[in-house]
Amino acid sequence: MNVFAHFRDQVVAAIESLVSAGSLPPLDDLSKLSVEPPRDPEHGDIATNAAMVLSKPAGMKPRDLAGLLAPELEKLDVVDGVDIAGPGFINLRIADAFWRARVADILAAGTAWGDSAMGAGEPVNVEYVSVNPTGLLHVGHARGAVFGDALAALLAKAGYAVTKEYYVNDAGGQIDALTRSFLKRLQEIRSGEALPDSEFEGLYPGEEVIDAAKAALADPAVSGEVEGWLADSGRLPDGARVFAVAYMLDRIREDLAELGIHHDLFSSERALVEAGAVDEALADLEAKGLIYTGVLEPPKGKLPDDWEERPQTLFRATDFGDDTDRPLRKSDGSWTYFATDIAYHRDKVRRGFNTLIDVWGADHGGYVKRMQAAVKAVTGGAAALDVKICQLVNLTNRGEPVKMSKRAGNVVTVRDVVEEVGRDVVRFIMLTRKNDAPLDFDFAKVTEQSKDNPVFYVQYAHARSHSVFRQAREALPDLDLSEAALASAPVDRLTDKGELSLIKRLAGWPRIIESAAEAHEPHRIAFYLYDIAADFHAHWNRGREDPRLRFVAEDDAELTLARLALVRAVGTVVASGLEIFGVEPVEEMR
């Protein structure tokens, strides 16, 4: 139950009854009416702007309108008090009993509490990682990977039918370069003589390509073909290309698995091209009159060295908000990346997705407008593309920049980082910032056991919820702590201010899910979890000062049961948030 949505319904009902009683004129548009927690808890539990947003259509002053509405809301059983404040806010104080009932809700639903029907099963496609299979994942990729994965989980929790997709760029010039590198490595192994570095100019010299060559020779299914590939190496034989791509993709999949990431679908660019999807998509645009041959203005300022003015096949991106029209064919006549990307996005829409989300790295920022323009053009505005740009990760150790080149040149791989600090730490920290803000990742800090470290702080809250249970079992061995006993705990014994504010915080969880899902912003979950942990730790600490507030009251089994129900609810909501992040909730800190 989203309590704010619940009270919004009550407010709407109150308005409707005033309308039907003739006290208010008919009011159709209630879309701007909101029911939210007030910023300052002193103002009450629930606040609505109803009187302010309806004052104009109702033709009344906000405070007069509030004066009509307040008595209606006061009639509700769970409303203990109503105030009109400021320019016309209506503040409600909700009975403690209402809040306490949420504890039972949470225990009954478990980590499913907070699941929302908001998405109504609408299909959403989240495309993330999509790294070219020409090398290993490096740490820069990890942020987008974790972000996309958490966003997908968040949307699923909010009721969307999410498909997690990886677009494999297995066609084009970079794959040619990979294949060439691969063949050279094979040749090296065959001849026993290393080629000079200059041979790999513009190619992929990374060690993983040597591994690929070794794997090919060791694989009985293809080792027999190697001789033929080398003899025909000038033409980049298909078998070599397919093997190299498959090998790299497997390595990437392994690294993603290290992060706990598993896509639902890997879409192949090559398959798309071979199926004629590009021709089809461009014929579509052609039919709409959105393709023409023209000459682009050279970019102002820095001119590329080899700039040459010539006619090109162009898409009218400017008709859809882009800054310039965009080329679809390279000078050799083949499609640009943009052209195949149009086909790919069109394909996603044709597969039934009207909501597309792409997660890209910072260096692709300049590509957003044209892709959104293309999606608009190709779907006639029926589908929306949201692009989430993940800014750079600034990797340090005690403030010093990190260079951990073990495998891939001067690059820190995902595997390096996961091995260093662990999957859960990587995942959580990557989500503690808005995607469009740069992120600092300090090895020493993220593994520190202190409240400055959000991973530790949140994990510890969960672990502490379990350690309290361990203590209780020891202190009160006869107390029934089964799920059923907790579910029917006498929660009316929860009367302390700290306990009630903790419950109110928990009650906000469903609303956090919905707003974070709507905004495509998983970082809000991280901040919420931190707040819960802070409330929980703070309350625990009050028990050090005042033993009457401790969760375990040895002389009062009933009270203990009620408090443990609350503790279980805290653990449940924290676990539920960590589940979205793909972080394992630990039961014990070591």
Next chain:
RNA sequence: GCGCCCGUAGCUCAGCUGGAUAGAGCACCGGAUUCCUAAUCCGGGGGUCGCAGGUUCGAGUCCUGCCGGGCGCACCA
């Protein structure tokens, strides 16, 4: 030169899609605490929300123009 993103306390950042007196952690200052439910607690100072206009009942949030920083800028992906 153009586009996108960012600019909030000394530092690192939130700010719930336009609401009330702009919040948290660190750091700083002042207190408490040797407790066992290990891995502190309470309080305090600190702000021209980059600057200037605009929109309206109301702007950190939306619009315009500047300033500063990052990324990108035909034919790579």
